[in-house]
Amino acid sequence: MSFQNPVFIPGPTNMPESLRKAVDMPTLDHRSPLFGQILHPALDGVKKVLKSETAKIFIFPSTGTGGWETALTNTLSVGDKVLAARNGMFSHRWIDMCQRHGLDVQIVETPWGAGLPADKYEEILKADTNHEIKVVLATHNETATGVRSNIAAVRKALDAAGHPAMLFVDGVSSIASMDFRMDEWGVDIAVTGSQKGFMLPAGLAIVGFSPKAMAALETATLPRTFFDVRDMGNGYANNAYPYTPAVGLLNGLNESVKMLLDEGLENVFTRHHRIAEGVRQAVNAWGLELCAVSKDVQSDTVSAIRTPEGFNATDIVTHAADKYGVAFGVGLGEVAGKVFRIGHLGSLTDVMTLSGIATAEMVMVDLGLDIKLGSGVAAAQEYYRNNAV
Numbered sequence: 001m002s003f004q005n006p007v008f009i010p011g012p013t014n015m016p017e018s019l020r021k022a023v024d025m026p027t028l029d030h031r032s033p034l035f036g037q038i039l040h041p042a043l044d045g046v047k048k049v050l051k052s053e054t055a056k057i058f059i060f061p062s063t064g065t066g067g068w069e070t071a072l073t074n075t076l077s078v079g080d081k082v083l084a085a086r087n088g089m090f091s092h093r094w095i096d097m098c099q100r101h102g103l104d105v106q107i108v109e110t111p112w113g114a115g116l117p118a119d120k121y122e123e124i125l126k127a128d129t130n131h132e133i134k135v136v137l138a139t140h141n142e143t144a145t146g147v148r149s150n151i152a153a154v155r156k157a158l159d160a161a162g163h164p165a166m167l168f169v170d171g172v173s174s175i176a177s178m179d180f181r182m183d184e185w186g187v188d189i190a191v192t193g194s195q196k197g198f199m200l201p202a203g204l205a206i207v208g209f210s211p212k213a214m215a216a217l218e219t220a221t222l223p224r225t226f227f228d229v230r231d232m233g234n235g236y237a238n239n240a241y242p243y244t245p246a247v248g249l250l251n252g253l254n255e256s257v258k259m260l261l262d263e264g265l266e267n268v269f270t271r272h273h274r275i276a277e278g279v280r281q282a283v284n285a286w287g288l289e290l291c292a293v294s295k296d297v298q299s300d301t302v303s304a305i306r307t308p309e310g311f312n313a314t315d316i317v318t319h320a321a322d323k324y325g326v327a328f329g330v331g332l333g334e335v336a337g338k339v340f341r342i343g344h345l346g347s348l349t350d351v352m353t354l355s356g357i358a359t360a361e362m363v364m365v366d367l368g369l370d371i372k373l374g375s376g377v378a379a380a381q382e383y384y385r386n387n388a389v
């Protein structure tokens with residue numbers, strides 16, 4: 001593997017030099033006002049990225065998975081009912097975590113490649129006249145299948161049913177790279193991590209709690225210690241954590257949100273869309289199909305690409321790493337061996353992306369797939385040339 005080439009996995013993402021430097025800092029007293037000067041701007045910045053006026057932000061030394069656990073354990077009790085669709089590996093793992101915590105999950109099995117079934121959610125919520133369902137889970141971007149779901153539509157389903165359930169959204173591979181509107185969409189808990197859209201090393205779980213989610217703390221009885229947001233909030237008031245914070249990562253996060261807001265969130269989203277569209281043009285030129293079943297659910301942060309029947313898609317990932325020192329993503333769960341993934345989120349340019357497309361082509365030709373060298377690159381070049389900013 002080469003340290004020179006960009007990675008094309010859907011997280012951890014490529015790190016800009018300025019963020020690597022921001023993470024690398026001398027030790028400081030994490031109970032001093034100096035730490036507060038790092039912590040508070042980072043919290044404020046995350047709030048802006050989530051597009052929320054009212055959310056309380058909590059950042060744990062953990063990863064996105066710890067963010068899920070924070071969401072569940074702070075707001076729910078054993079036996080509480082949760083509604084969730086399973087349409088990929090990440091929604092599956094979140095459901096699994098609910099079950100391990102003794103929650104009663106009503107699962108809507110959804111084809112891998114399809115988006116969240118808002119209509120089905122509405123039907124189930126309408127039928128739940130006693131309002132037993134406490135939370136609706138939604139994975140905004142299924143990183144396993146390259147599918148972006150419509151969170152506004154899920155909110156509409158809740159509203160149409162007049163149902164008071166909370167809406168928890170996994171935005172680990174969407175937040176800070178695709179449009180996310182916590183307040184407008186009525187999201188009660190938003191979950192993300194440091195190593196995807198924020199372009200940092202893994203190590204932070206980042207969550208936003210709405211006032212309604214904060215109120216749920218009063219009744220929730222699931223055990224929690226490390227992930228107790230009340231302890232965390234009390235610490236913040238004194239420029240501290242209930243334990244030792246990951247100071248360097250928080251300093252990096254502070255720089256990351258500055259970078260994102262300087263570029264402008266809408267410009268960040270446009271850039272991701274343009275880069276993704278170039279990749280999709282290449283996939284089309286190769287004569288291959290995306291796992292995403294329709295245009296409206298195609299993700300701007302990761303493309304899962306189906307390979308021909310009888311071909312092991314994982315070979316592409318292995319060969320790319322071995323021969324060219326380039327990392328692509330393997331297929332996970334139900335689509336293991338059937339897709340390979342090109343991650344295109346975080347710190348990436350058109351030019352970097354062309355190198356990934358070119359590498360994928362060399363690999364597929366090496367492995368005997370019927371692909372013409374340069375075909376995908378040319379399609380993406382044409383797109384980038386005509387859509388440059």
Ligand SMILES: *Cc1c(COP(=O)(O)O)cnc(C)c1O
Pocket residue numbers: 011063064065066090139141142143170171172173193202
């Ligand atoms: C990466 C990812 C996660 C898991 O995050 P970790 O930081 O690896 O714990 C969860 N959900 C989605 C959608 C992801 O892409």
